[in-house]
Structure formats: structure tokens, C-alpha cells
Amino acid sequence: MTKLLEGKKGLILGVANKRSIAWAIAQSAAHHGAQLAFTYQGERLMENVKELADTLPGSLIFPCDVMQEDQVTSLFDNIQKSWGGLDFVAHCIAFAKAEDLESDYVKTKKDGFDTALGVSAYSLTAVCQKAAPLLEARGGGSVITLTYLGGDRVSPRYNVMGVAKAALQSSVRYLAYDLGAKNIRVNAISAGPINTLAARGISGFTDMLKMVKEKAPLKRNTEAAEVGDTATFLFSSLSRGITGQTIYVDSGYSILAV
Numbered sequence: 041m042t043k044l045l046e047g048k049k050g051l052i053l054g055v056a057n058k059r060s061i062a063w064a065i066a067q068s069a070a071h072h073g074a075q076l077a078f079t080y081q082g083e084r085l086m087e088n089v090k091e092l093a094d095t096l097p098g099s100l101i102f103p104c105d106v107m108q109e110d111q112v113t114s115l116f117d118n119i120q121k122s123w124g125g126l127d128f129v130a131h132c133i134a135f136a137k138a139e140d141l142e143s144d145y146v147k148t149k150k151d152g153f154d155t156a157l158g159v160s161a162y163s164l165t166a167v168c169q170k171a172a173p174l175l176e177a178r179g180g181g182s183v184i185t186l187t188y189l190g191g192d193r194v195s196p197r198y199n200v201m202g203v204a205k206a207a208l209q210s211s212v213r214y215l216a217y218d219l220g221a222k223n224i225r226v227n228a229i230s231a232g233p234i235n236t237l238a239a240r241g242i243s244g245f246t247d248m249l250k251m252v253k254e255k256a257p258l259k260r261n262t263e264a265a266e267v268g269d270t271a272t273f274l275f276s277s278l279s280r281g282i283t284g285q286t287i288y289v290d291s292g293y294s295i296l297a298v
């Protein structure tokens with residue numbers, strides 16, 4: 041039987057280590073037949089990403105700090121040279137200053153706001169600008185990003201990251217509208233809390249895990265592999281009618297009113 045992503049080439053941004061949701065997405069996509077390119081932010085993480093990428097034969101790796109426009113440009117130039125096109129992109133990147141995730145949202149300074157919104161929301165638009173011609177070259181494609189319920193509702197201490205996720209989800213809708221005529225789909229996956237490096241920076245994260253396990257309809261926490269498999273579905277032609285959406289992979293927690 042042909043695999044779901046056989047012959048497809050995808051770019052994964054945001055692998056920091058083996059716990060990263062981006063890595064679970066990569067594993068699922070590779071299992072379903074995709075060839076992958078990865079990015080790392082700065083030399084510090086290169087070895088980590090290279091070690092993981094080497095376990096998936098045929099993978100490429102490139103540097104890319106999404107705040108550096110020249111690095112985003114050269115990333116897509118390199119992919120153009122290596123592959124001549126692209127079928128899907130996973131944007132799994134977020135950052136806010138620690139001080140902005142510790143206290144009250146009302147205390148957020150402009151610098152912290154700009155940083156969180158720039159890295160966590162604007163970067164998707166920057167990536168789509170450069171990815172669009174490569175996706176178009178292959179007849180269209182699929183872009184996904186990762187968000188959290190704190191972008192729809194208040195999640196105490198998620199603060200400026202919640203505001204960034206709201207902007208990210210809105211960007212998904214505008215990007216889907218702009219790129220739809222090129223057969224490029226753009227969607228977000230809203231994941232339940234998962235124990236990763238980024239998540240450990242959020243005060244009260246362990247309590248979030250406990251609350252979801254206790255209250256969510258499925259009575260368990262979200263596994264990164266569940267997000268990975270949903271991403272594979274969104275990269276594949278099985279989801280060809282879906283764009284501009286936020287899909288919740290959260291054990292059903294987001295349906296609750298209490």
C-alpha cells in the first residue's frame with residue numbers, strides 16, 4: 041500500500057530535542073513516507089538537531105533564527121537548490137521572555153510584547169512568504185503551526201504568549217485566504233499541554249497537566265505523537281478540503297465550560 045506522504049518533501053522548524061512537538065511531527069511524517077528538512081536556531085542546538093535528523097535517512101538540516109530575515113531567505117534558497125520545491129511546512133516555534141510568563145499580563149513591556157509576537161506569530165507570515173513559491177512549484181501544499189487554548193481564553197500566566205497565539209490563529213485565517221488560490225492550505229493545531237522545554241518555562245505548567253488529566257473527556261494528557269499524527273493528516277491529501285482552521289488535539293479539554 042502507498043504511504044500517505046510517499047514522495048513528499050517537508051520542512052520542520054522548531055526541533056530543540058527529542059521531546060519537541062516538532063520532533064513528534066517529524067517522526068509521524070517520516071513514518072508515512074516523507075523526506076524532511078530541519079532547522080536549528082544557532083550552533084548551540086545544531087548537534088541535537090543533527091543527531092535526531094540523522095536517524096531519518098535523507099534528511100537535510102539548515103540554520104534558521106526566524107528573527108533574522110537573511111537566515112529565513114537563505115533557508116528557502118537552500119531548499120530550492122536541494123529539492124526545487126516543497127510539499128509541506130511545520131512551524132513549531134514560540135518564544136517569550138521568562139519575566140513575561142511569571143507575573144501579571146498587565147505588566148508586559150513593549151519590548152517583551154514585540155519579542156513574543158515577532159517570534160511566535162509574525163514568523164509564520166515570514167515563513168509563508170518564502171515558502172509559497174516552493175509549495176506552488178509542486179502544485180500547492182500544506183502549512184501547519186502550533187497553538188494553545190490560551191490564545192482563545194485566559195490561561196493564568198500564559199500572558200503575552202496567549203496574545204501571540206491569538207495573533208497566530210488570526211494569521212492562519214488570513215494566510216489561508218491569501219494562499220488558497222495557489223492550493224496552499226494553512227491550519228493550526230491547538231495542542232493540550234505537553235511536557236517540553238518551552239512548556240517548562242510557563243509558571244504552573246504541572247498544574248495544567250494535572251487539570252487536563254482530571255477534567256478532559258478522554259481523562260488523559262495529550263501525547264506529542266497525537267499531534268504528530270494530526271499534522272500528517274493535515275499534510276496529506278486526506279485533509280484537502282480543510283484550510284484556515286484551528287484543530288484541537290487536547291483530549292477534548294477545550295469543549296468544557298468549567
Ligand code: NAP
Nearest residue numbers: 054055056060061105106133134186233234236237238239
Ligand atoms: P520546544 O521543544 O522548546 O520547541 C520550541 C522551539 O521554538 C525550539 O526549537 C526553539 O528553539 C524554537 N525557537 C524559539 N525562538 C526561535 C527563533 N527565534 N528562531 C527559530 N526557532 C526558535 O517546545 P514545544 O512545546 O515543542 O513548542 C513547539 C510549539 O508548540 C510552540 O509554538 C508552542 O507554543 C506550541 N505548543 C506547545 C504546547 C505544550 O504544552 N508544549 C501546547 C500547545 C502549543 P530554541 O530552543 O533554540 O530556542
